[in-house]
Amino acid sequence: MDEIEHNGAFVSLDAAGADMLMRDHLGAINFSACRALFTCRDALEAELCTCMEGLSLAIQRTDLPIVVELDSLEAVSLISGAELDRSVYASIVKEIKLLMSPRQTCITHVSISQNKASDMLASFARTHGRTMTWLGAGPSEVLEITSDDCKDIVIE
Numbered sequence: 001m002d003e004i005e006h007n008g009a010f011v012s013l014d015a016a017g018a019d020m021l022m023r024d025h026l027g028a029i030n031f032s033a034c035r036a037l038f039t040c041r042d043a044l045e046a047e048l049c050t051c052m053e054g055l056s057l058a059i060q061r062t063d064l065p066i067v068v069e070l071d072s073l074e075a076v077s078l079i080s081g082a083e084l085d086r087s088v089y090a091s092i093v094k095e096i097k098l099l100m101s102p103r104q105t106c107i108t109h110v111s112i113s114q115n116k117a118s119d120m121l122a123s124f125a126r127t128h129g130r131t132m133t134w135l136g137a138g139p140s141e142v143l144e145i146t147s148d149d150c151k152d153i154v155i156e
Helices: 043-061 073-080 090-100 116-128 140-150
Strands: 002-012 015-023 029-037 066-070 105-109 132-135
Touching: 015 043, 015 116, 029 043, 029 116, 043 066, 043 073, 043 090, 073 090, 073 105, 090 105
Parallel strands: 002 066, 066 105
Antiparallel strands: 002 015, 015 029, 029 132
């Protein structure tokens, strides 16, 4: 099972960033990516756009089941909800659900402290105003954080 972490960094309507970090079951990075979001309504929209793009990239990179980790409980609730979404985010939520439907995908909430590498990538995108992708890697700050995360993994 592959795991993809997302985080949207939102400061203002013209200062938001998105990130995607995909790791395998041992915590090794398959890919990381970030991009500036030049038009974004609020933090929730940044989180949902990030999820949609990250899920799209993950589907292209693996055939394994995917666990999506978001640090926004509101985003997880919108995506997991069975009722008809009439919010301003309805089209993004619908697209995410369509991306999830043909394969085994799980959306879960994690605390911001469990999402440090993703937070770093989103801030990188927002502050640098750039779109970047790293295969099997990421910026040095992200590699340090993920390396520390992997020290806690126990293989049985």
